[in-house]
Structures are given as structure tokens and as C-alpha cells.
Amino acid sequence: MWLRLAVSVFNSLGPRLQAIFDVIAFAQQVRCYDRVWDCCCDHGYLGMSIVNAALCEKLIFVDQVPHIAQQLERQLLEQPLLYPAERYEVLTSDASDLDFNSEQRHLVILAGVSGKTVVDIVRTIRKTHPLGNIDFILCPTNALFDVREYLVAKEFVLLSESIVAEKSRHYEVLYVSPGDVESTGSQLTHTGAMWDEKNIEHQRYLARIIAHYQRVVEGGNDDRAEGILQRYQSCFSR
Structure with a gap:
């Protein structure tokens, strides 16, 4: 049973974001990431919940739209007791242009964007940072088969997968790693084994x-x- 941590501020996270939050809480117990990257963060609800719950040393919010990133940063600064400045950073950047410290372990969250966008970003990150110290939580809005097909072809390892229902829609939450299947997880399939x-x-x-x-x-x-x-x-x- 995954550990479900109480989030005092965003106890009304929807099922999709709550499912991702729960995966992160579980992941931090077993893999201990130094940095968690909330890419395409939009309103930042997930990342703010992570910061408030102190799930990682530092959470990096990433959005390529300047006014979204600026508005989010203002909101964070207005509540320093809930969101201590040392626990987060806000970047205005394309997720595929990020720079990862090779001495740290990273967890990248890609949610709320198309399957094509997810594949493009993961492909670019893996090309520019091939060391294997970056894991991913993926929750695309569509094209799940294409996402899985790419991950299988690149020999990603499955750490967990689930189906989440929210407002008459369904999402898959994939927690994957470029690591060794024998030591870190199970084999990923094209359609999933969570049915x-x-x-x-x-x-x-x-x-x-x-x-x-x-x-x-x-x-x-x-x-x-x-x-x-x-x-x-x-x-x-x-």
C-alpha cells in the first residue's frame, strides 16, 4: 500500500493529480530523488502540494509561458510559511531544454500534455542527459499507445502504472526509469498490465x-x- 500523505492546503486535489502525488510519495521512500521537476506545471497545484508536504529537497516548477510562471511565483512568494523559498524554484523554459545536475537523482513529471509532447520531451532529455539518473512520471492526455511504444523501444523499465478516472475521462499514470529491469522494476508493455x-x-x-x-x-x-x-x-x- 502506497503511503498517502495529507496535504493541508490542497486536500482537494483531483483524482489525477492525487494519484501522481501518491506515486511521488511512494517513490521518495524507495529511490530518494534530490530534485523533482513539475514540467508544464500550469497552475502549479501538484508542485505546490509537493512543496507544502516537503516531499523533496527542491521542487522545480517549469512552464514555457512567462506569465504563467510569473503568476505562480507571485503566489508562492505570498505564502512563505506554506512554501519556503529554499524548497522550490520557478523556471520559464521549454521542458526539453532543462539542465540536470549529473551528481543528483531527478524525477521529471510530465502531465496534462499530449502523448506526442511527452515523447518529444523524454526523447530530448534522454539524448542530452544519457547517464540514467533521471526517472519519469508520465500522464499524457492522449496517445498512450504511442507513448508506451516509444518507452518499450527505448527499453524503459516500469516502476508502476495505474488508471485514474476523473470527470468522465481516464488517464494512465506511468512511473518509468531507464534503468535495469532485473534490479529496478518490471518490463513495460504496449497496453499495460494494470487492467x-x-x-x-x-x-x-x-x-x-x-x-x-x-x-x-x-x-x-x-x-x-x-x-x-x-x-x-x-x-x-x-
């Missing part, structure tokens, strides 16, 4: 995925669609 046939939300999510790829197959515009559809159709038969 529970008795879980109504899993049923709904899988039905939507299957319906999507059935439409793609009927449209005839993607040669991969039939194979992807067959993979998802077998998720409950394993």
Missing part, C-alpha cells in the same frame, strides 16, 4: 480505446491500427 476486468472504470476506459481504434481501422488511414486494436481487445483475456 482489472471487475473494475467498472477500467471497463469504460478500455471500451473507449477499442471504439477509437475501430473508427481508425474503418477510416483506413493508419496501417498500425488493426494491430493496436487487437492488442487492446486482448487486455481482459490475459
